[in-house]
Amino acid sequence: MDAVTFDLPASLDIGEIGPYFKEITKSISQLNESSNVSLDAQRVSSIDTTGLQLLVALVLELTSRNIKFNWQNVPFELSDGARSLGLSQTLKLQ
Secondary structure: OEEEEEEOOOEEOOOOHHHHHHHHHHHHHOOOOOEEEEEEOOOOOEEOHHHHHHHHHHHHHHHHOOOEEEEEOOOHHHHHHHHHOOOOOOOOOO
């Protein structure tokens, strides 16, 4: 089993998301069902709707490919943003 940790950046907003999206998409394409992914959100201090959409796409991709994942160090900004938009369950933050 391959253990992979994605350290989310401090800013997940429309101005910063482009390069990160390309990087994480490439990394995810190399994973398989035996991978075990940790999403470490410790550094996240700002997130907007675009950042939440990226995380939804990430979670849906992992789920559709039967790749196990877990969240680590979820800050208030992320959990509150997800809750406000009704995305907590989709992001599997509950």
